[in-house]
Amino acid sequence: MSGASVRSRSLKRVWRRTPGGRAVIHYRRSKPYVAVCGVCGGRLGGVPASAGSLRKVAKSSKRPERFFGGVLCPSCLSAVLKLSVRSS
Numbered sequence: 001m002s003g004a005s006v007r008s009r010s011l012k013r014v015w016r017r018t019p020g021g022r023a024v025i026h027y028r029r030s031k032p033y034v035a036v037c038g039v040c041g042g043r044l045g046g047v048p049a050s051a052g053s054l055r056k057v058a059k060s061s062k063r064p065e066r067f068f069g070g071v072l073c074p075s076c077l078s079a080v081l082k083l084s085v086r087s088s
């Protein structure tokens with residue numbers, strides 16, 4: 001693998017030793033990011049997997065626009081809100 005495509009840093013570089021003893025670089029594509037809830041660890045809805053094309057997308061379309069949008073899942077958010085209201 002050579003040329004302009006590997007000059008970009010979007011691919012992860014991994015050094016590997018060949019059977020002949022040379023050290024070569026292997027290029028690996030990173031796995032797409034999956035957003036998870038900060039409390040229960042479940043997958044969050046409304047949060048697209050990160051990709052290069054997402055740079056031009058508005059922030060409002062990358063996560064739900066509410067308290068803890070993109071951080072907590074709806075059920076954990078309702079539990080947190082109930083806790084905070086009942087303790088105040």
Ligand SMILES: [Zn+2]
Nearest residue numbers: 037040073076
């Ligand atoms: Zn949760």
